[in-house]
Amino acid sequence: MDTARRCARARQTLGALASLVVVVGSLTAIPSAHADNRRFNDSVAVNVYTVQQQAGCKTDLKVNEQLRQAAEWHTYDVLYNRDAVDGDMGSDGSTVQDRARKAGYTGNVAETIAINPAIAISGIELINQWYNNPAYLAIMQNCAYIQIGVWSWSTIDRTVAVAVYGQPT
Structure with a gap:
C-alpha cells in the first residue's frame, strides 16, 4: 500500500474515532431520569391541610x-420490600x-x-x-396533627407515597 493510501485510511480511522468520541461523550452528558417529587410531596401536604380546614381545624x-425523613425511609422500605411490607409495619418490625423517633421526632405520630401499581400517581388519586x-x-382530619412529612418514589411498575403526621409534645 502506498503512503498516500495509508494516510487517507489513517485520516478516515481518526475521523471515525473522533465521531465516536463525540457520540459517546454526548450520551454520557444526558442527565439521568431521576424524578424530583418535591412538588408532588408539597401538594400532598397542601391537600391534607385543605382536608383539615374542611374538618374545622384552625391551625x-x-x-x-x-417527619419527612421517617416518611422517606418507609417509602423505600415499602417500595423495595414488596413481599414483606404493604402497610405501616416496616420490614424490620x-x-x-419508631421511625419518627429514629429521625429525631419526639411527638405522637400517625401515617x-x-x-399505586403504576409509574405515577396524581395528587387527586392519592387524596x-x-x-x-x-x-x-x-x-388527616385530626387537628392535633400540626406537622407533616411526605415522601413518594416510583419504580417502573409501582409508586409509593407516605405521609407522616406529627403532634409535638
Missing part, C-alpha cells in the same frame, strides 16, 4: 424535616413511631400510605384513596 399544617379510607381520613 396551620407545617412541613417537618424529621418498626412502627411509624398514611398509598401504593381520594386516603379520603375513602375511614382510618386515613380520621388521621
Whole structure:
C-alpha cells in the first residue's frame, strides 16, 4: 500500500474515532431520569391541610424535616420490600413511631400510605384513596396533627407515597 493510501485510511480511522468520541461523550452528558417529587410531596401536604380546614381545624399544617425523613425511609422500605411490607409495619418490625423517633421526632405520630401499581400517581388519586379510607381520613382530619412529612418514589411498575403526621409534645 502506498503512503498516500495509508494516510487517507489513517485520516478516515481518526475521523471515525473522533465521531465516536463525540457520540459517546454526548450520551454520557444526558442527565439521568431521576424524578424530583418535591412538588408532588408539597401538594400532598397542601391537600391534607385543605382536608383539615374542611374538618374545622384552625391551625396551620407545617412541613417537618424529621417527619419527612421517617416518611422517606418507609417509602423505600415499602417500595423495595414488596413481599414483606404493604402497610405501616416496616420490614424490620418498626412502627411509624419508631421511625419518627429514629429521625429525631419526639411527638405522637400517625401515617398514611398509598401504593399505586403504576409509574405515577396524581395528587387527586392519592387524596381520594386516603379520603375513602375511614382510618386515613380520621388521621388527616385530626387537628392535633400540626406537622407533616411526605415522601413518594416510583419504580417502573409501582409508586409509593407516605405521609407522616406529627403532634409535638
